[in-house]
Amino acid sequence: MADPLSADRLVAALRAEGVHVVEHDGWRTHNRNHKGPWGPVNGVVVHHTVSSGTISSVALCYTGYAELPGPLCHGVIPKDGSVHLVGNGRANHAGGGDPGVLSAVVNESYSSQPPAPHEHQGSGGAVDGNAHFYGFECVNLGDGKDPWPAAQVEAIVRVAAAICRAHGWTAKSVIGHKEWSDWKNDPRGPGMPSMPDLRSRIAARLAGPATTNSTPPPPSEEALVATASDVKTLFKTDNVLSSPDGANDPQGNAYWTAESYLRYGFLQDRTTQSLVKQLATKVDGIGSVELDDAQLAALADKVAAAPGLADAIAEKVAQKLADRLAE
Numbered sequence: 001m002a003d004p005l006s007a008d009r010l011v012a013a014l015r016a017e018g019v020h021v022v023e024h025d026g027w028r029t030h031n032r033n034h035k036g037p038w039g040p041v042n043g044v045v046v047h048h049t050v051s052s053g054t055i056s057s058v059a060l061c062y063t064g065y066a067e068l069p070g071p072l073c074h075g076v077i078p079k080d081g082s083v084h085l086v087g088n089g090r091a092n093h094a095g096g097g098d099p100g101v102l103s104a105v106v107n108e109s110y111s112s113q114p115p116a117p118h119e120h121q122g123s124g125g126a127v128d129g130n131a132h133f134y135g136f137e138c139v140n141l142g143d144g145k146d147p148w149p150a151a152q153v154e155a156i157v158r159v160a161a162a163i164c165r166a167h168g169w170t171a172k173s174v175i176g177h178k179e180w181s182d183w184k185n186d187p188r189g190p191g192m193p194s195m196p197d198l199r200s201r202i203a204a205r206l207a208g209p210a211t212t213n214s215t216p217p218p219p220s221e222e223a224l225v226a227t228a229s230d231v232k233t234l235f236k237t238d239n240v241l242s243s244p245d246g247a248n249d250p251q252g253n254a255y256w257t258a259e260s261y262l263r264y265g266f267l268q269d270r271t272t273q274s275l276v277k278q279l280a281t282k283v284d285g286i287g288s289v290e291l292d293d294a295q296l297a298a299l300a301d302k303v304a305a306a307p308g309l310a311d312a313i314a315e316k317v318a319q320k321l322a323d324r325l326a327e
Contacts, residue, residue, distance in 0.1 A: 002167045005087045010074075017162035017205075018212035019155060020082045024062060030071050031089025038090035039133045043105045043173035044160050045094050045133045047073065048140040048199070050187040054078040057139045062086040073135040075159065081151030082287035083136075085157055090281060093137070094129025095121035097180035102127055108172040112196040113179065120183040120264045129180055134163055140189055157198065161205040171202035 005013065007028040033037065033317025046164050051057045057076055064070030075203070098117035104110045119126040136159055140146050160174045168174070176195045177184040193201065 001043050002039075002169075004041050004089070005163070005166055006081050006226075010088070010163075010198070011085070011120060013084060013162040013166040014159060016166070016210040019158050022082055022084045023174045024058065026061075027085045028088050029079050030062070030087045031173075032069070032071070032092055032130070033089045036090055036128060041133065041134065041167070042102065042132045043169070043175060044132070044163050044203060045129065045135045045175055045177055046156060046160070046187050046195075047093060047135060047137045048142040048179045048188070049137045049221075050142040050186075051139065051143055052146070053121050054080070054082075054084075054139060056081075057164070058084045058086060058139070062229070064092060068092050073137040076139065077136055077152060077155050077159065077264055078139040079152045081148045081149070081155040083155060088122075091135055092130060093135030094180055096123060096126030097121075097126060097129045098125045098182070101175065101180055102129075102132060105173055105175060106294045108170060110198075113173060114123050114172075117180055120181040136160075138187060140187065140192075142188065144188055146189050148189055151239055152190070152193060153193065153198075157201045157205060160202045162210070164202065165210060165224060171199040171206060174199055219296045223248055231300045 011021055011023065039303045049057050049061065051060060054076075058072075058077065059073040062070050063315050064072050069092065071091040073093045074085065074087050076084040076086060096119060098115070098119040101117050104114040136150075136156065138152060138156060140148060160171070163169075164171060164173055167303045172193075176198075178188070179195060192198075207266045
């Protein structure tokens with residue numbers, strides 16, 4: 001058992017292990033602590049998102065949805081091997097699980113696998129995993145076909161090792177969601193090691209000192225290019241654009257309105273909202289420091305009709321992304 005790591009200690013531990021960390025605005029105070037305890041912490045749970053695309057997956061995990069508010073994890077690990085921090089504290093990720101598994105993790109008393117779970121969220125004997133586990137959502141469709149790149153798996157190993165090292169835990173403190181709840185099957189798919197094999201890799205890393213050697217590559221600049229293009233397209237259409245990767249937006253819509261893009265489409269750290277506030281003064285009739293839903297929608301309409309402003313937004317958002325990539 002241990003007290004949760006502070007935000008600074010978590011970031012330091014991850015970077016010492018060679019993890020490429022992306023900190024999203026607000027993550028240090030973004031949590032569900034008002035709904036239940038956070039700690040003592042006992043381990044790490046690895047998940048898959050059942051989604052594709054870094055930007056939309058991070059946005060979903062930061063915000064959540066009506067039935068399950070965010071944060072949905074502490075960090076998102078996309079296919080490029082970066083780690084996007086979206087929450088610090090209690091997060092809606094593990095849900096209810098088996099008390100026998102929790103005991104085995106706390107005591108690190110099992111051999112290759114913890115006992116099979118027989119409980120799940122809402123079942124009579126379930127215990128609250130959100131109080132006890134760090135959670136990392138890894139971008140994967142979860143259909144058993146979507147591949148796991150080596151950089152992504154390596155990032156999972158490094159993230160888990162960083163947290164275990166910081167707490168003095170062994171690799172037996174790391175479990176898959178499927179090992180916690182009998183309702184779950186994550187993580188799975190080609191390229192993802194079995195959980196015993198993943199723990200073996202984590203254990204091998206813990207056997208030596210923390211090192212940043214063979215650092216996973218930083219996020220691809222493809223997102224930067226796509227973002228500039230998408231923003232331009234957005235404001236040159238009828239304010240409706242199909243979602244970038246086929247996923248619903250955080251409100252459950254299959255198509256993203258301009259408002260959805262402004263709120264959720266790029267960096268789920270309020271960067272785009274800050275950008276909109278700055279640009280709002282350039283559009284007649286919209287000058288509020290805080291923009292409500294109606295004002296955001298009105299702004300989108302005005303931006304669509306304002307020559308050059310769509311390009312200005314695209315350039316500024318692209319620069320924000322470039323700054324993030326350079327961190």
